Amino acid sequence: MRVLGAQVDLDGLVADAVEEGRQVQVVRGRATKSETLEAFSEALNFPEWFGMNLDALADCLDTLARESEGEWEIVWDEAAALRREDPRAATGIESVLAELDEEHPSVHVTIIER
Template sequence: MMRVLGDKVDLDGLIADAVEEGRQVQVVRGGATKQATLEAFSDALNFPEWFGMNLDALADCLDTLARDSEGEWEIVWDDAAALREADPRAAAGIESVLADLDEDHPAVHITIINR
């Protein structure tokens, strides 16, 4: 399930609800550039050193994590609005990668917070 939420979200409450429902949660704090946002995904999700800092590499790493994950898993992309404002094309590309991940892996939940 992929959802997009506004800036009034209680992140701690969102995480607590997901954990209570049995999901592992990882929060990615976005940046104002594509590079900064990809670095945030890499850091938050502990991508391998070969991560190529592009959308194809993001898709590959997320797919691998989803296949290797046990149980349900949620990625929360917080502060997505900064990239959407600075580089709408890059934001749309990352959202597309996340939507594909969501479609291919039913145990993965995606939450995008626009603030």
């Protein structure tokens, strides 16, 4: 998992990942935990049963990682909004993403702090 600063070129980052053969999904950060979980759900097309909590996020991401073919990258952009408003929720989501990155070598996680 990598954490990048605010000056990163998102379009360039995505283009580089695609060029390297990865499928890329960008999740736009939001200011609250529930809005951020909703953003993950929308960007990654989670099933209707998604429970809007960290355990459900971990379960859905794990399922996607196991079912995806090839390399896959999740980019959580604008993560700083949640960190400012709810640092505990931001840390929880980062923990879920770090575990996903660690357990699935074909999954790459990038967090952009802006």
